[in-house]
């Protein structure tokens with residue numbers, strides 16, 4: 001008998017298929033923007049994290065080209081050996097200035113920034129308290145650290161306090177972890193309350209500003225600025241790959257924190273420095289995010305317009321079993337009663353030239369259509385979305401109406 005040590009993968013894939021959880025990629029063509037091409041058909045893009053429309057901006061493209069010509073394509077080594085350039089330093093200064101922190105450190109991705117920071121800050125003798133809906137990178141950073149990890153119900157400050165009262169004393173250091181904008185729901189963490197708890201329980205607080213940087217706050221500094229918490233004792237992590245239009249991640253905080261991470265974060269020390277092109281594009285992205293607040297104004301106008309239209313449409317169709325989840329960000333989610341309904345709706349919209357993906361378990365607890373708005377959407381894009389949704393609702397009432405199907409909730 002010859003056993004195949006790889007055959008389990010086919011079984012695992014079959015299980016994924018049976019559960020309706022199988023995922024595959026879709027190829028978008030053309031420059032990133034509000035309108036792209038999918039399978040040869042133009043689609044209005046409601047699936048992008050490019051909130052300010054910078055990923056296709058000529059100025060970022062030119063900055064990336066110029067940096068590539070000056071420095072080459074790769075940074076050729078880790079930052080502590082041969083991979084550090086003046087561009088990295090400029091970017092770290094620009095992020096620290098945006099965030100009004102003493103210093104900042106750039107990682108190869110937001111995911112790696114979370115893994116590398118969380119695992120450097122706490123260890124076996126320590127305690128992590130983590131919001132149930134935190135991003136995968138925070139959850140895996142917590143596991144990697146070896147600390148004891150307790151989750152608390154989503155944004156539930158009372159439950160978090162109870163866990164702190166019950167467990168804090170038995171551990172050396174304590175770290176609270178939260179997304180600031182929750183990536184699959186669009187709601188915000190209760191930042192002031194979390195800061196107060198961190199202070200009274202001698203805990204560090206790390207906030208993941210991935211979906212907030214460039215988007216929230218008067219200068220685009222994020223949720224911390226939005227809630228008036230600038231200057232508070234905090235560790236801010238984020239990405240250069242969403243509103244800032246490039247690739248990479250960052251940590252911003254005290255000079256001591258950054259100095260410590262440069263010496264202890266294996267996710268920063270043992271990996272190649274960010275490429276010159278990505279670094280230069282991000283630097284231009286940070287500058288534009290600060291200097292062109294009109295992009296945020298337009299973005300928030302688009303959010304308000306779509307939210308109002310969706311609310312109206314759901315009110316006009318009381319039989320349709322879709323719920324607009326509470327959101328205070330450009331992420332708007334229409335919750336469906338089943339993965340099949342979410343997929344069905346996504347496919348119907350897709351036929352009408354709208355790209356808005358269905359997000360299903362295990363990524364989220366309940367299936368939903370997740371819509372993200374951009375500063376570069378215009379009024380007609382939003383009108384076309386509403387018309388397409390309306391049509392999908394009329395044509396597919398049988399599948400998505402409460403009165404024709406036993407309730408599952």
Ligand SMILES: *Cc1c(COP(=O)(O)O)cnc(C)c1O
Pocket residue numbers: 109110111112114135137179183208210211238239240241247248249
């Ligand atoms: C996207 C995201 C990340 C990861 O950032 P990348 O730069 O894409 O690796 C981390 N945290 C949150 C909350 C995110 O949404």
